[in-house]
Amino acid sequence: MYNKDIIVAPATPPGEAGVAIIRLSGSGCLPLSMRFFRCSTSRFTPLSHTFFHGFFSSAGGDVIDEVLFVYMATPRSYTAEDVVEIHCHGGGQCVEQIVQTFLAAGARFAKPGEFSYRAFLNGRIDLIQAEATAALIRAQSQLSHRLALAQMGGGLSRLLYSACSELREALAFFEAWIDFPDEELPELDLQQIVARLTNLKARLVSLVETYNTGRLYTDGATVILVGRPNVGKSSLLNALLREDRAIVTDIPGTTTDLIEETLLINGLKIRLIDSAGLIESHNTIEIQGVLRAQKKIQTADMILFLIDASSGFTSADRSALAYCEDHQERLVYVLSKSDLPFSSCLPQNLLTDAVCLSSLTGSGLDLLRNKIHDFLIGDNLLSDSSVVLTDLRQRDAANRTLLALDRFLNLAAESASLELMSFELRDALLQLGEITGESASADVLDLIFSKFCVGK
Ligand SMILES: Nc1nc2c(ncn2[C@@H]2O[C@H](COP(=O)(O)OP(=O)(O)O)[C@@H](O)[C@H]2O)c(=O)[nH]1
Ligand SMILES: [Mg+2]
Numbered sequence: 001m002y003n004k005d006i007i008v009a010p011a012t013p014p015g016e017a018g019v020a021i022i023r024l025s026g027s028g029c030l031p032l033s034m035r036f037f038r039c040s041t042s043r044f045t046p047l048s049h050t051f052f053h054g055f056f057s058s059a060g061g062d063v064i065d066e067v068l069f070v071y072m073a074t075p076r077s078y079t080a081e082d083v084v085e086i087h088c089h090g091g092g093q094c095v096e097q098i099v100q101t102f103l104a105a106g107a108r109f110a111k112p113g114e115f116s117y118r119a120f121l122n123g124r125i126d127l128i129q130a131e132a133t134a135a136l137i138r139a140q141s142q143l144s145h146r147l148a149l150a151q152m153g154g155g156l157s158r159l160l161y162s163a164c165s166e167l168r169e170a171l172a173f174f175e176a177w178i179d180f181p182d183e184e185l186p187e188l189d190l191q192q193i194v195a196r197l198t199n200l201k202a203r204l205v206s207l208v209e210t211y212n213t214g215r216l217y218t219d220g221a222t223v224i225l226v227g228r229p230n231v232g233k234s235s236l237l238n239a240l241l242r243e244d245r246a247i248v249t250d251i252p253g254t255t256t257d258l259i260e261e262t263l264l265i266n267g268l269k270i271r272l273i274d275s276a277g278l279i280e281s282h283n284t285i286e287i288q289g290v291l292r293a294q295k296k297i298q299t300a301d302m303i304l305f306l307i308d309a310s311s312g313f314t315s316a317d318r319s320a321l322a323y324c325e326d327h328q329e330r331l332v333y334v335l336s337k338s339d340l341p342f343s344s345c346l347p348q349n350l351l352t353d354a355v356c357l358s359s360l361t362g363s364g365l366d367l368l369r370n371k372i373h374d375f376l377i378g379d380n381l382l383s384d385s386s387v388v389l390t391d392l393r394q395r396d397a398a399n400r401t402l403l404a405l406d407r408f409l410n411l412a413a414e415s416a417s418l419e420l421m422s423f424e425l426r427d428a429l430l431q432l433g434e435i436t437g438e439s440a441s442a443d444v445l446d447l448i449f450s451k452f453c454v455g456k
Pocket of ligand 1: 228229230231232233234235236247248249250251252253254255277336337338339340357358359360361
């Protein structure tokens, strides 16, 4: 599966740019690239980790570009193999012709993520760090960027390695007893092992719980604007986006479908959804609109329920609110049109609890942004050293580890056979190793790395 051939790919995206980088990795990539590089200093000794200025020519000797050449000797490179990078001018032709020159000379075009795959196979990074690198590249908000960076630092890896070694230690006890039942062995203190693994289980449970925060930081959250027609939902969407995205009129029922836009609120990625007004209707389009809104209400992380401050809390608001009845814990009230005189028909709790704002003047919008951020992040503010699970694959493997640990603890409580207990411990270890990549199958690895971009 692991070919040690020379791979090549642009490491920078296509298109016009000042600089583009072409990356090669694999034993022999230095002599290969030196064939096409003419250094501007007369004597060229390619010292590792040093830039050289010169010209890159085709096999026929025609100059393709003025470039910088850098060689990174194994193992001090991204892949831990010999790596050469050619920094040329950005733009299609220079990159294309240089890559073609290498391909014609025997290099192979790298598959997506293949550089990172090699770094992983060579033991330079583990799977968590490889995935964190991909997450760093994909990061769309300050929070997801910070989280990916922390992940690359290896906090989660260290926690998992120590969990693995605890499991391994316990397993060694069992295996020794199974293999040498008659020999003098350190006394198997099952109680002590059970106590330690119960403790480990608690730590893994807390780790699994961090997934919700991890997901929020990486993928962002969904926030839906709901309420009766004409309360100002579409106006609020436009105001938060600072653009005229949704049509706004004083005709009820202007918005018939869901409108989704992404924005950043205090560093958090938010998918903001505008919806049709929640009313009982006989109009087919309106019925569909309400159904769609209802469906989104079920899954949204936060529901902003708008009430027009100038018209007060009406019976139409009450019937709209009925659609959100089962989701009180995700509901936040917003009093809109605060630039107009307030109606006397507003319950006191709304006046104290709701976020008061005007999409027309912009007053209260910052308050709402802070409210959204605080509501979603709450106590889950991560520090740079926080250890969290960020993707479903990691969480599922952690859950499978917990299941195996549970089975082990149940067997221990029943004083089952050592073989059965060690079987479950081995399974727990295997599942945990899937997260770091130690025991991930080739198929799983292929799938993970194929999601990376080319040149990474
Ligand atoms: N004075 C004032 N009018 C607003 C405000 N927000 C919305 N409106 C008006 O209320 C009407 C309905 O707004 P719209 O955003 O389409 O409501 P939706 O049906 O809930 O999406 C329009 O005539 C808007 O101009 C506001 O903050 N202040
Ligand atoms: Mg609307």
